Amino acid sequence: MDNSKPEISVIKMYAAREEIYPREIKGRYASIRWLCVWLTQLAFYGLPWLSWNGRQALLFDLAARKFYIFGIVLWPQDFIYLAALLIICAYLLFLATAIAGRVWCGFTCPQTVYTEIFLWIERVIEGKRSARIRLDKQPASLSKYAKKTAKHLAWGSVALWTGFTFVGYFTPIRELALQVTAMTLGPWQTFWVLFYSFATYGNAGWLREQVCKYMCPYARFQSSMFDKDSLIISYDRKRGEPRGMPNKHSEAQGKQFGSCIDCSMCVQVCPVGIDIRDGLQYECIGCAACVDACNSVMDKTGDARGLIRYTTDNALANNLSVKEIKRRALRPRVLIYGAILSMIVIAFFTALTMRTPLKLDVIRDRGALGREVEDGMIENVYRLQIMNTSETAHLYKITVDGIDTLKLVNSDEVQLDGTETRAVPVRVQAEAGQGAPGSNDISFSLQAVDDESLRVTEKAVFFVPR
Incomplete structure (x- = not known):
């Protein structure tokens, strides 16, 4: 009889995070990535400070329920335009993914951009990859705490400025700056500034690749937009294997190696810590840092570039030329995405161009x-x-039609300033015997005196007692 205790095995449902220390690399894609950092951040931090017609050029004023987008003013009734804009952005993402994989994630996603900025701060203060690894392994010391404190203060400053700027898109940023300076910032503005500051600090400084791996849904459904002709970052196994560095001993034994010398540079520069040589993985954000790293190694070994490169599964399997890759880019999936996107864009701008900046609602006194x-x-x-939805003041003339002898009793003109809404009570009279007993269809018209194109008509009902 076996009296031994049964073995107990522990199954971990979550793997503890291993710290990733991405190595800095220079190259074509690193330059493009930093260009995207500069362009996106100049736009993000600069746009709220631009003025247009004496107000903030880009402002989503939730309190006043008005969205200012340069020369366009959108009201709650114009929500369809914002919805169409979001649909356009979604289809742009689908189209870009079908053609070039996760190019959005690798170059312009805010998570990637701010992680790049925070990593740069970390390198400036703590040093290069090897120095950062040594620093984290060192015992506690004044020098270590000084560097860590300086890094987190710098991160916090960038995060606070980011949170302040983000809130500045919803509250006039100049007023917000004055309130911060005078320490009179309201509780809700304070909450949202700190909330977005904390989100930036936590996501870019601490979570980093965890956001891309576990929190971002895009990584999970990207495969549905890929096919064999989508550009992805791939390792050329035919050319690279077997891995190893030739030496006198291996040459004497007649061993043959591929182009990959197994230097692990592609792993060291990866911001999500994967080995691209294991094939396409959902964690890969397509930043192409491994491409720059591998190309720099190939330059040193005298081998041709492109062991790791942007290519397609079909190109790797069938040795397709660059010309053939470009030809296959115009495939049904891409054409369908492009056609739908073009129709939505044309419809959006047509509707926006033909939109009349004047709205009229008629509310009958039911009492x-x-x-x-x-x-x-x-x-x-x-x-x-x-509602005068434009930013120009207008004098409007009110007319009413539908029944003979129908007339306005009070004034038939109203003056509205730019982006002003006003409720105007009107009394409408008709001679006895005109119109059928009960409800009669009539219409109110509003015409700008100084602009014939500004005219709206709204239906209403005139009630004649039986």
């Missing part, structure tokens, strides 16, 4: 139906909700 007033006239009362 008082048609009533007979002096001289036997029948009167109905309405409230006209008028």
Whole structure:
């Protein structure tokens, strides 16, 4: 009889994070990546400070329910335009992914951009990859704490400025700056500035590749947009294997090696810590750092570049030329994405161009139906909700039609400033005997006196007592 205790095995559902120390690399794609960093951050930090018609050029004023996009003012009724803009961005992402894989993730995604900035700060303060590894392994010391403190203070400063700028897209940034300077920032502005600052600090400084691996849904469904002709970063196994560095001993034994010398540079520069030589992995963000690293090694060994490169599965399997790769780029999936995107863009800009910057809603006074007033006239009362959605003041003339002898009793003109909304009460009368008993269809028209193109018409009902 076996009285030994059963073995207990522990299954870990989550692997502890291993610190990644990406090595700095120079090259074509590193330069493109930094160009994207500069362009995106100049746009992000600079746009809120631009002025247009005496106000902030780009402002999503939630409190006033107005979205200012340079010369365009969008109201809650114009939400369809924002929805169309989001759809256009989504299809752009689908199209770019079908053609060039995760090029968005590798070069312009905010997570990638801010991680790149935070890594640069880390290198400046703590040193290169080997120095950072040694520093983390050192016992506690004044020098170590000084460097770590300086790094986190720099990270915090960038994060705070990022959070402040982000909130500046929803609250006028100049007013926000004055409130910060005078220490009169409201509780909600304070909360959101600190919230987005903390998000930037945590995601770019601490989580980094964890965001791309576990939090970002794009990594999970990207494979549905890939096919055999999508450009991805790939390792040429036919050329690279077997790996190894030739030496006198191996040559004497007649061993043959591929172009890969197994230097692991491609792994050291990877911001998500994967080995691209194991094949395409969902963690790969397509930043092409491994391409620059491998090309620099090939230059030193005298071998041809491109052992790791942007290519397609079909190109690797069938040795396709660059010309053939470009020809296969125009395949049904890409053409369908492109056609849908083109139609949406054309429809969006057509609707935006033809949009009349004037809105009219007619609200009938339901508390008082048609009533007979002096001289036997029948009167109905309405409230006209008028919105001048442009930034130019206009004088508007109000007219009403639909029944003979129908007329406005009060003033038929109204002056509205730019982006002003006003409720205008109006009384409409018709002679007795005009119109059928009950409901009669009428229409209100609003015409700008100084611009004939600014005209809207809205239907309403005139009630005649039975």
